[in-house]
Amino acid sequence: LEFRCVSPLCTVAEFLEERGGGRLLEDPLMERATAEIVAGDRPRHEVQRDIKVKERAREALAKKYCSARLSSEDVLNAIYSFSDNNSYLLFNRDPIDRMLSYFTAYFKPGSAEDGFSLAIQGGKGGARLTHNHERQYHYVLQSLTLWREISTDMFKLWFLAEQDMLREGNTYRLCDTGQGLNRVQSAPGVGRAMQAILTRCQQRIGSWVGSSVVHLGDHNVPNALMFIDKYTQVPRILNPVVGVLDAIPKLCRDPEVRQYIESAFGSEQDCIKEILADFCRHAFDGSGADNFFDAGSCIDGRLTSAWNWCSKLEKKHYYPVFKLAGFTGFDGDFK
Numbered sequence: 001l002e003f004r005c006v007s008p009l010c011t012v013a014e015f016l017e018e019r020g021g022g023r024l025l026e027d028p029l030m031e032r033a034t035a036e037i038v039a040g041d042r043p044r045h046e047v048q049r050d051i052k053v054k055e056r057a058r059e060a061l062a063k064k065y066c067s068a069r070l071s072s073e074d075v076l077n078a079i080y081s082f083s084d085n086n087s088y089l090l091f092n093r094d095p096i097d098r099m100l101s102y103f104t105a106y107f108k109p110g111s112a113e114d115g116f117s118l119a120i121q122g123g124k125g126g127a128r129l130t131h132n133h134e135r136q137y138h139y140v141l142q143s144l145t146l147w148r149e150i151s152t153d154m155f156k157l158w159f160l161a162e163q164d165m166l167r168e169g170n171t172y173r174l175c176d177t178g179q180g181l182n183r184v185q186s187a188p189g190v191g192r193a194m195q196a197i198l199t200r201c202q203q204r205i206g207s208w209v210g211s212s213v214v215h216l217g218d219h220n221v222p223n224a225l226m227f228i229d230k231y232t233q234v235p236r237i238l239n240p241v242v243g244v245l246d247a248i249p250k251l252c253r254d255p256e257v258r259q260y261i262e263s264a265f266g267s268e269q270d271c272i273k274e275i276l277a278d279f280c281r282h283a284f285d286g287s288g289a290d291n292f293f294d295a296g297s298c299i300d301g302r303l304t305s306a307w308n309w310c311s312k313l314e315k316k317h318y319y320p321v322f323k324l325a326g327f328t329g330f331d332g333d334f335k
Contacts, residue, residue, distance in 0.1 A: 128286035160189035161224035187224035
């Protein structure tokens, strides 16, 4: 062909440096210009005020750094691109933070409340692992922490995934992996980054429960793109669950719904704990495959177990609470 089909990915930093605008990234106004505005339950006038502050910061930066080589539109495009990461973190990492907050608020490693122990036993309830309450607590905590760190570094991992897949000399095999024909290809860049993330989590937590094997370039995770796709599913699992937990106190404002929840679960708080305890037990129980290589306690098997829990949600006794909260599914729109 006499030309290369692949060109390097242009980052915001490279784009600005080439045009003499590298100092933009160090400007204190960048934090305000790229901050995500969360409405939540705040009054409308506060949200509108924050939006105007953000817009003024962007306009000020565009005016300050525009030049013959860097137009104001280029500056704004750089700011918008930089903001993409913050936007991603809001919708993908925040659900993990909220689940971690619920988890640490309702459960403690040293003691288990009657009826809400996290202990699991292989062969019961579909579990393939056997953990007492304390061990399962740490297993769930480290899994959620790992997912959080992966989400934080997702843009870096995506960058490395493209490099791994398009690198010259990194050949692939077209194989039937049990999930159809897939391109089985090594991903050394993503693999090294994942090992660094895993080491960081292990050092922060202080101990590690289960396997630390990361599947990459095999029939479980054939290539770097499949790896990225696998971990972008985390918010699709956690967002609906956290949304239901958030909605329960609001649902209980209705006398009839409160009566149902109190008769079925005992109290509003017990309803939250019942859902949370079942999720923390059986979304992290090693289920979802018939061997420990494909599921179990390995890094990727934890997500397999979580998806397996999602597939059985309709059979749970608390499923009506999900429907009352507006849940429609993990694969489609949800509130």
